[in-house]
Every structure is written in C-alpha cells, then in structure tokens.
Amino acid sequence: MSTLAQPALARSSHIDASSRGLSATGILRSEWIKLRSLRSTWWSFGIIVAIQIGMAVLFSLTATDRFGEISGAQATDAAVSVTSVGLIFGQLVIAVLGVLVISGEYATGQIRSSFMAVPSRLPVLAAKAIVFSIATFVVTLVSIVVAYFVTMPILAGAGVQANPFDGTLWLHFIGAATFLVMIGLISLGIGATLRSTPGGIAASLGLLLVAPTILVVIPAAWANTLAGWTPSSAGQGLYYWGGTFEPWQALLVMLGWVAVFIATAAVLMKRRDA
C-alpha cells in the first residue's frame, strides 16, 4: 500500500468513445458477473445438482419393485417421477437463492452502487431476473438429464424401458426446469419487496411450505382448492402430468404468481428511497 500511482492517471486511457453509455447488454453482463462472482450462487446450484442426481439414484434403487415390466408412456412417467423427485427439495434451495440474489444487495448496501450505475432501476431487476432464470433453467435441466442417464440402467434392470427418444420425456424435463425458474422468480420478487434476507426467506418458504399445509388442514372445500393453486402445488403440473392442471394451465398459474410478486417489487423499487 506504500506506492500509490500519480493522480495524473485518473484521466483514463482505457475508456474509448465506443464504450460510453448504459446499454441493455451491459446491464445483463453486469448481472451475470454479479451472479457468478458470489459463493452463494455456486453453493446453491451445486446443492441442486447433488440433490437432483442423488435423490434420483436413491429413488430408482429403492423403487424398482414398484414399477414392474413397463415401456412406452408408462416407462416415461416412471422415469420422470424418479428424476424429478429431487425438485421438492430443490425448490427450497432455489427459493433461498432467489431471495439472496436481491436481498444480499440491500443488506450490504450494494444496491446503492447498482442504482447509481442504473438510475432508472427497473433494468437492474429485469436483468437480474433474466440472468437468474437462464442460469437456473440450465443448471436444473442439465442435472435432470444427468439424473436420467445415471438412473436409466438401474431402471432398465428393473424392467422400466424408458425411451430417451420419446419427445414427451424431454417436454417433462423442460417443464421441471421451468418449475424451478418460476419458484426462483417468485422468491426474487418477494426478496425485492421485503429487502431483507431473513424476512424474504421466511416469507418465501412460508408460501411454498406452510401455506399449502395449512390450507389442506382447513376442513373446507375452498381451502383445498386454494391449496392446489399455491406455487409449490400448482407448479408440479409443469412436470408431473395428469394432476389438477394441464401443463399449460400450470404454467399460467405460475406466471400469475410471478407477475404479482415481480410487479409489486418493481413498483416499490421505483418508488422507494434506496
């Protein structure tokens, strides 16, 4: 720290005319650098991969007797249920990460640096949502596909002949990855609204875990119906077909939840002092 450069260097020699000004790609790149340069991101995604593959292997080893000799659509369903069983835990991890991605900025004061660079603010939220969604989608899809190929020989040994060239199999997988993206975006909206890590995680896990449990316990038809509409329940329709909602209906319900929380966050972000 003893040798400081001369102040004359403050006049930059590395800013050229072409790099002057805010841009959408610049803000996206900034959010990507932010996401990849924090340990919490790598921990969370690492845990998702581990859970997704680990749970699938465990489930395939213990549940082989259950399926019997099946093929075709039945085998595809069996393969989907084996490879997606980890999502029940994965959604909790992605919910925590979704909150942290934004609440971490408020907790540390980073948000002031972010808003000084992008004073219109909303592009920060949009870029964060896009980058986080893409990362979550890719990580989830890759871990599910790996889980599928790891468990395929185990299932085949038990008589489940899931065909990897079955197009619907891949639609299921894409639905599963979309499910975690939606959960992540809901949590991002909650985190940006509450601006607090503990508060955001509590609210997010409350919505995913506590709300459906309480609604199911209430002895009324409306409560049970409502329980089916909560994100963790309705979202299952994206990858586990044949439930209350068709996949496209499940997608609409999830997009509705995302819209409510992200829109609330956007309005407050624009209005509040940072």
Add this chain to the structure above:
Amino acid sequence: MIEAQSLTKRYGQRTAVDAASFTVRPGKVTGLLGPNGAGKSTTMRMIVGLDRPTSGSVRVNGHFYAEHSAPLHEVGALLDAKAIHSGRSAYNHLLALGATHGIGSARVREVIDLTGLQAVAGKRVGGFSLGMGQRLGIAAALLGDPQTLILDEPINGLDPEGVLWVRGLLKHLAAEGRTILLSSHLMSEMAMTADHIIVFGRGRVIADAPVADIVGQGAVTSVRVSSPQAAELARLLAAPDVQITSASGSTLDVAGVSAATIGGVAASNGLVLHELTTVTGSLEEAYLRLTADEVEYHTQSVTPEVVR
C-alpha cells in the same frame, strides 16, 4: 456543475434537508461542512437520485441524474464505504459496475492501480479494513472518469499517507476542471482541501462562501496581552467598542483594538508587557460559531462531579 434549488427532504416529521439552494462549480473543491445529522449525506443521495426530494430539485450539468445516458461517466460518487457486496472481490465489484457502461477490465485494473489496491483486488471485500473500503469506494467513483465527483467523508479511516493522497488527488482533479464536492465534519480537513465551503446546519445552508471568507466572517480577531499591571492596562484601554475579558489575573483578551495601539498605550504609561499576540480565529472557531445553534445532537460537558 451541481445546482440545487429549494431542495427539501422530509422523513415523516423530521426535516433532513430544508429548502437548500446552492451551486457547486467546476474547477474547485467544494466542501459540504456540517455537524452530524445536518443533512449532508441526504443531500448527496438526492444528487445521485437514490433519495427522491420531497420538494425542490437538484441537477447535475443541467439534467436530473436519472436523465443522463451514461451516469457513471457524468458523476462518480463515494457515498459510504459499505455500498459494496461483502461477498464479492474488489475486482469483480468494479468489473460488474463498469459492465453496465461497457467499461472493461483494462480500466478496472487502472483504477485498482491508481488507488493502490493491487495486493487485495482478488480478495473478498468483507475482509477489508475501513481504509481499504474507502480506497475501493474511490476507485468505483473514478471508474467512469466522471466530470463530477461526490465524496462523502472520503478520508474516514484512511492512514495519513492515504489522507495526503486523497487531498492531492482532489486538488489535481479540480485543476483539470472537474466539479468536486466532498463532505466532512472535520473543519481542519476542509481548511486544507476545499476552496469553497457550504455550511449545513439542521438541513439549511447557513453559509456558502470561499474558505477565507468563512474564516474572516465568522471569527473575531482579538489580542492577547499579558502584563503584571493587567488591571491598570484594562482601565486605560476601556472604551465603548472595546471588549476586554480576563483569562487570568495577568492576562487579558482584548477585542476592538489593534496590538499596535495596545503596545503604544502600555509604553506611554510605562507599563510592563510580557506578551502581546494577535489571535486570528480559525476555521474551526468560525464553524462552531456558525453552527452553535444548529447542532442536532448536543452533548453535555462532563463535569468532575458527574464523573465521580
């Protein structure tokens, strides 16, 4: 150029900034001086659009901050050293910040070298000392090579070498024709760094003038005289526009008469003088005088009885 017009910020009942109007001109270091809670930081946050004014407005180079298409090239700000995610390295923080404006790693390394952070650039910011955090904040402010710099208490936590460096840097940047606004509650620091001072007290601008004027206008010049015949000298000097206070039995503080006059009076009456000194008010005294009624948090002097 920063122009504030009737800038006001209220938090519920509390008025943090009260109809403040001022202009910060380029080519000079302008100091924002005031006691804690006077509204300095709130004013700075409003300049860069983090806080929305309750009424009034503030513009940078003729535009609201949010209207600039390249805010980081227009204004660089160090608001507090904690505006950085503690889990990220200094290098990645600057890289992410610069990326929004298409500023690449070459410029990031340049400001890291400039602020002397080479050795710790790859380390997570959470482990930084206050001084290193300040250097990183200054690096972030310089990142876009801005025309205007806003620094809230920049020398907080810096070692003496760092303080000298910041002073030199600010004067150099001002000499390049940039607009520099820095805040401090340390008047001695202001006297050393600033050319022009805006004094805040309870959210209001209570003085806005060159450093020399603030010192001259707020402080009284007096003459300290020490003499074994102090009482007789005081009697001879007595006049309607002369104020004499006695510090001890043999020492007088005389205001309203020059040292030369007092010396003459003493000589013509055969009085012995042990000391005859003109005391010029410091910026510190001027500041305390100006803000005497404007301090938000008064402290009580601790008397020996209280201590016991």
